[in-house]
Amino acid sequence: MHNVPEDPAAPFINKHNEAAALVQRMSLQEKAACASGKSFWNLQDCKRLDLPAVMITDGPHGLRKQASAGDHVGADKAIPATCFPTASALAASWDERLIAEVGVALGEQCVAENVVVLLGPGMNIKRHPLCGRNFEYFSEDPFLSGKMAAAIIKGIQSQGVGASIKHYAVNNQEQGRMYIDAIVDERALREIYLKGFEIAVREAQPWTVMCAYNRVNGTYCSDHDWLLNRVLRDEWGFKGLVMTDWGATNDRVKGVSAGLDLEMPASGGINDRLIERAIESGELAESVLDEIIVRNVSLSLCGRDLADQAVSVDQVAHHSLARKAAAQSAVLLKNDAGMLPISGEADIAVIGAFAKQPRYQGTGSSRVNTTQIDCAFDAIAAHHGGSGQIAYAAGYEPVHSEPDQRLIDEAVRVARNSALAIVFAGLPETYESEGFDRPHMDLPDQHNRLIQSVCGVNPNTVVVLCNGAPVSMPWVNEPRAILECYLGGQAGGSAAADLLFGAVNPSGKLAETFPLQQSDVPSDPWFPGAGRQVQYREGIYVGYRYFDTADKPTLFPFGHGLSYTQFEFSNLGIEKRGSDLMVTLDITNTGGVAGAEVVQLYVSALASDVHRPAQELKAFTKTFVDPGATERVELTLSRQGFEIFDPQEKCWIVEAGAYEVRIGSSSRDIRLRQTLNIESDDMVSDALRAVNFSLGSDGMQVSDEQFAGMLGRKLPEPESARPFHINSSLQELAQNSWLGKRIRARAFQQFTRSLNLDAAKMDATLLRMFESMIDDMPIRAFALFGQGKVDFNQLNALVAVLNHQYGRALGYLLKQAKRNREARL
Numbered sequence: 001m002h003n004v005p006e007d008p009a010a011p012f013i014n015k016h017n018e019a020a021a022l023v024q025r026m027s028l029q030e031k032a033a034c035a036s037g038k039s040f041w042n043l044q045d046c047k048r049l050d051l052p053a054v055m056i057t058d059g060p061h062g063l064r065k066q067a068s069a070g071d072h073v074g075a076d077k078a079i080p081a082t083c084f085p086t087a088s089a090l091a092a093s094w095d096e097r098l099i100a101e102v103g104v105a106l107g108e109q110c111v112a113e114n115v116v117v118l119l120g121p122g123m124n125i126k127r128h129p130l131c132g133r134n135f136e137y138f139s140e141d142p143f144l145s146g147k148m149a150a151a152i153i154k155g156i157q158s159q160g161v162g163a164s165i166k167h168y169a170v171n172n173q174e175q176g177r178m179y180i181d182a183i184v185d186e187r188a189l190r191e192i193y194l195k196g197f198e199i200a201v202r203e204a205q206p207w208t209v210m211c212a213y214n215r216v217n218g219t220y221c222s223d224h225d226w227l228l229n230r231v232l233r234d235e236w237g238f239k240g241l242v243m244t245d246w247g248a249t250n251d252r253v254k255g256v257s258a259g260l261d262l263e264m265p266a267s268g269g270i271n272d273r274l275i276e277r278a279i280e281s282g283e284l285a286e287s288v289l290d291e292i293i294v295r296n297v298s299l300s301l302c303g304r305d306l307a308d309q310a311v312s313v314d315q316v317a318h319h320s321l322a323r324k325a326a327a328q329s330a331v332l333l334k335n336d337a338g339m340l341p342i343s344g345e346a347d348i349a350v351i352g353a354f355a356k357q358p359r360y361q362g363t364g365s366s367r368v369n370t371t372q373i374d375c376a377f378d379a380i381a382a383h384h385g386g387s388g389q390i391a392y393a394a395g396y397e398p399v400h401s402e403p404d405q406r407l408i409d410e411a412v413r414v415a416r417n418s419a420l421a422i423v424f425a426g427l428p429e430t431y432e433s434e435g436f437d438r439p440h441m442d443l444p445d446q447h448n449r450l451i452q453s454v455c456g457v458n459p460n461t462v463v464v465l466c467n468g469a470p471v472s473m474p475w476v477n478e479p480r481a482i483l484e485c486y487l488g489g490q491a492g493g494s495a496a497a498d499l500l501f502g503a504v505n506p507s508g509k510l511a512e513t514f515p516l517q518q519s520d521v522p523s524d525p526w527f528p529g530a531g532r533q534v535q536y537r538e539g540i541y542v543g544y545r546y547f548d549t550a551d552k553p554t555l556f557p558f559g560h561g562l563s564y565t566q567f568e569f570s571n572l573g574i575e576k577r578g579s580d581l582m583v584t585l586d587i588t589n590t591g592g593v594a595g596a597e598v599v600q601l602y603v604s605a606l607a608s609d610v611h612r613p614a615q616e617l618k619a620f621t622k623t624f625v626d627p628g629a630t631e632r633v634e635l636t637l638s639r640q641g642f643e644i645f646d647p648q649e650k651c652w653i654v655e656a657g658a659y660e661v662r663i664g665s666s667s668r669d670i671r672l673r674q675t676l677n678i679e680s681d682d683m684v685s686d687a688l689r690a691v692n693f694s695l696g697s698d699g700m701q702v703s704d705e706q707f708a709g710m711l712g713r714k715l716p717e718p719e720s721a722r723p724f725h726i727n728s729s730l731q732e733l734a735q736n737s738w739l740g741k742r743i744r745a746r747a748f749q750q751f752t753r754s755l756n757l758d759a760a761k762m763d764a765t766l767l768r769m770f771e772s773m774i775d776d777m778p779i780r781a782f783a784l785f786g787q788g789k790v791d792f793n794q795l796n797a798l799v800a801v802l803n804h805q806y807g808r809a810l811g812y813l814l815k816q817a818k819r820n821r822e823a824r825l
Helices: 016-024 028-033 087-091 096-112 142-157 186-193 195-204 225-235 252-258 270-281 286-306 315-329 376-384 405-416 445-457 492-500 544-549 686-690 704-711 730-736 738-754 764-776 792-802 806-824
Strands: 055-058 115-119 162-168 181-183 208-211 241-244 331-335 348-351 390-393 420-426 461-466 481-484 533-535 567-577 580-589 595-605 616-625 630-637 643-646 651-654 657-666 669-678
Touching (some): 087 142, 087 315, 096 115, 096 142, 162 195, 186 195, 186 643, 208 225, 225 252, 241 286, 252 270, 270 286, 348 376, 348 405, 348 445, 376 390, 405 445, 420 445, 481 492, 567 595, 580 657, 738 764, 738 792, 792 806
Parallel strands (some): 055 115, 208 241, 348 390, 420 461, 461 481
Antiparallel strands (some): 567 580, 595 616, 595 657
């Protein structure tokens, strides 16, 4: 393992001088070529300058390196690699050291496979539980997200390879993600949706940032000068390069000016030629292009050095780490009468197909080809050791989980004849995936009926959940214990058994709120938007910031998680150390077994002139304590712990006044409090003071006038689907034009054929994901993925035909014909 450098970006930055010298020797054509990839996973090479075509590839919870040409949706099988728990699980560990360990292992996998950048972590805020890709994201809280991301980045980059935080920014849903316009006020942007990225950049300096497909307040992220240059580079001091998500380039020339360094994948030279023409015409200065190419070449030079590192990956050690991470990340939601851990020699019924066919990761670009998979049933049998009988019933079919009374009847018979029933339930792959959002928060009806039926005949029932995001639990009062394992990676089955039998004491805490019902979610009235726009009217009131402020009941609150032991908090003290506040307390394990507690520090402004959440997480630490022992805990509060963003003054401010520091085991379980007065000369602007919210228990109420006040401008009109344009989606074409319907069908056929897939034989989840991606794909993607076969003039001509503008279509085709003649000459 490499030592963690003082500056995590140092290996990348140290290549800049060499890269600049190489760029000075490049022709305009060579520089333009280096602005995009060479292939699906490789950067552009330059053999004349001994510059290799280095490889970047998917993560974020395991290496997904494809041996063939590749795809970005997980269709083609990758080389075997350790599949760690997904981000939704890892965040529930609240353990920065553990997350860094996982990062080191991921970095080792990259070095061994000659991969210069792992495309992860994903760190978008969980605005709504239904986002289909929430399993890839850490939390609803930006502070926790930023800290988790920084930890895994440091681990990855300690091995001399780079990380890529994604998807920057405001990519909080799958529906319409390639074109949707996220309308969000600047305070919410700064305090919620950008803050996690800011923490990760300032603390860990990832080598790369991946921009999102979507628009933010009218501008595509790939063209967004404010996001990429002014905020990311000028304010946060980002030193690395910005790349697109695959096919996210909107306007390549605008992107160069806006700070977009690398287009992925290759566009077959289409955008290279646009850059060349822009420089030749004077539209774009060559010096601006030089800046981005220096960063791209620096990354290539880092990749060139990887070949000199002979590294062999210890797959056994990585699997053990995956098991440890899964166990530390699981959350014990409920444990009535000390139902767990399991003891004695009782007969056990293990029920649920996930016990033998585990659901351990999500579908899409993060899908890992595992080195091995642990089965929970086998692990339970190993722990049980032959003492008592173990019976099994499937309870449901694991792929679709369609209603089947016969399977429930079989499970009831097995449960009735056992002293204890363990039901494995959750979300099948067809319910959550990249590419589409969930339609509701419910488990499959078969799973709900199974749990209720088993609980009806056996009061000693434990439910083990396997899912990537919060679910509703109409049966929550019926089982004695509930263990949330999320998507626990390839060792999740063994980890679940370790927890059930007490070999590991649960210590996970929810990194997101589990609402009682979907309609309680503050963003629900505006998710996933209408047409081509989604409005973030709830502002800063995301997750517990809303639930705690509105005093709204939850199923399980943010930060919740039980243990097999008990902890007592005492002796809270706060003292000033330099410019920071040092918060100290004692934590005592008053139970009989060793365990870990997550100490959570929340700050509450007791008398504010502006609307603020009731409390916000500002520090945390995970502390392991032996039974009967006491550990002293220290937490640091800096100025950032009290700041809010003033959109009118465009700066962070601290209000003077009284604040309460709250120490808790969850956001709803506050154990210690202390009030302090903060002095500040910062003034609150009239515009910020004027914004207010109605946060009643009946949900968010934000009028058009209020939202316009938050935005500080007139409410933008939603974009119409007609007339068609270069960014119209194929679904919009299909719904509004007979020709568009044929184009959409042909695109799906070509897409699956290019991946050597037969739609008739395709896995149901993969088929649904492909269909959703095709529906959301903008017309311009034909040029970006066409490898030079389709030009933008041809696409503009197609758009003109769809709009019945035949003269304009002919003009574009004649323009293209002229360019083709000039190219031949």
